[in-house]
Amino acid sequence: MGFGLDLRFDLDDCDFRWLSEFLQGMLKPVAALAVVLMAVILSRCQKLGLEKEMAVSIFRAFLQLSVIGFVLQFIFNQENAGWIILAYLFMVSVAGYTAGQRAKHVPRGKYVAGISILAGTAVTMFLLVLLSVFPFTPRYIIPIAGMMVGNSMTVTGVTMKRLRDDIKIQMNLVETALALGATPRQATLQQVKRSLVIALSPVLDNAKTVGLISLPGAMTGLIMGGASPLEAIQLQIVVMNMLIGASTVSSIMSTYLCWPAFFTKAYQLEAKVFTSD
Structure with a gap:
């Protein structure tokens, strides 16, 4: 592994089996949304007005973490x-x-x-x-x-x-x-x-x-x-x-x-x- 700023990569070396594993692994995070739903219901019952913010926060977290997961997987493969x-x-x-x-x-x-x-x-x-x-x-x-x-x-x-x-x-x-x-x-x-x-x-x-x-x-x-x-x-x-x-x-x-x-x-x-x- 060199220390130069060489950002080239070879698609032939990429292993996409992790993509299938990622999709299967997302079943648990999706199931965990139940606790967020509980928080949304409590917020509505208490008239806190945080339901929309909770939904946006969870969506952003899901999107950002998913993207960074793909980026890190790509970088790890490049070494x-x-x-x-x-x-x-x-x-x-x-x-x-x-x-x-x-x-x-x-x-x-x-x-x-x-x-x-x-x-x-x-x-x-x-x-x-x-x-x-x-x-x-x-x-x-x-x-x-x-x-x-x-x-x-x-x-x-x-x-x-x-x-x-x-x-x-x-x-x-x-x-x-x-x-x-x-x-x-x-x-x-x-x-x-x-x-x-x-x-x-x-x-x-x-x-x-x-x-x-x-x-x-x-x-x-x-x-x-x-x-x-x-x-x-x-x-x-x-x-x-x-x-x-x-x-x-x-x-x-x-x-x-x-x-x-x-x-x-x-x-x-x-x-x-x-x-x-």
């Missing part, structure tokens, strides 16, 4: 590093846009979020491959990249939004520190720390209680797939470690990239950033 990189960059782009939407008042928030997520997940993934924790193959890299990107997206969005909101609330303190000769980074140090703590706390709390309150998805999937619980916990420990690493790097990177936009070249707060709501 080509170029498709891994392409899929990874697509996930990072979508995650950056989504996190930027959460922190929409941060200037160039989508770009800041995208670069931060890329940095955090790329560094973490590089270390995992370098240490031979995972092989650089689509079957391993794409799923773990998806978990890291999704987690980093949430943490980065919260960090950026919280940092901007905290600075807005404590503008007087920040301006006083600037007037006394502090640099922008020094003047906002407490706000940066608070935003990082708030954003990373759910990830750390989840690591503290994993296995005690709930069994995570990766571990549950392995057990239901026939793997032994001991094998499942080994993978889950790796997953928790990589999520903490990627989230921490991404969130810290986002503070370094977004706080300069909060200040002018004269080291004054950029008023227009904090007046919009």
Whole structure:
């Protein structure tokens, strides 16, 4: 397997038996719609008005997961590093846009979020491959990249939004520190720390209680797939470690990239950033 961005493929090598297996396997997901029907009925009885939203959500989930299933099956059959990189960059782009939407008042928030997520997940993934924790193959890299990107997206969005909101609330303190000769980074140090703590706390709390309150998805999937619980916990420990690493790097990177936009070249707060709501 090469590491060049060669996206060619041969249709003769494709095995379409999985398509028949997929259609047969969809019987259980269709049967599981019964619980959604129960939720729709309860929503109607309680006059919540969520019936349409529930139906749309389930349809979108079914459509999106089906499409990604076909795409992943195609990529797995290719065994080509170029498709891994392409899929990874697509996930990072979508995650950056989504996190930027959460922190929409941060200037160039989508770009800041995208670069931060890329940095955090790329560094973490590089270390995992370098240490031979995972092989650089689509079957391993794409799923773990998806978990890291999704987690980093949430943490980065919260960090950026919280940092901007905290600075807005404590503008007087920040301006006083600037007037006394502090640099922008020094003047906002407490706000940066608070935003990082708030954003990373759910990830750390989840690591503290994993296995005690709930069994995570990766571990549950392995057990239901026939793997032994001991094998499942080994993978889950790796997953928790990589999520903490990627989230921490991404969130810290986002503070370094977004706080300069909060200040002018004269080291004054950029008023227009904090007046919009």
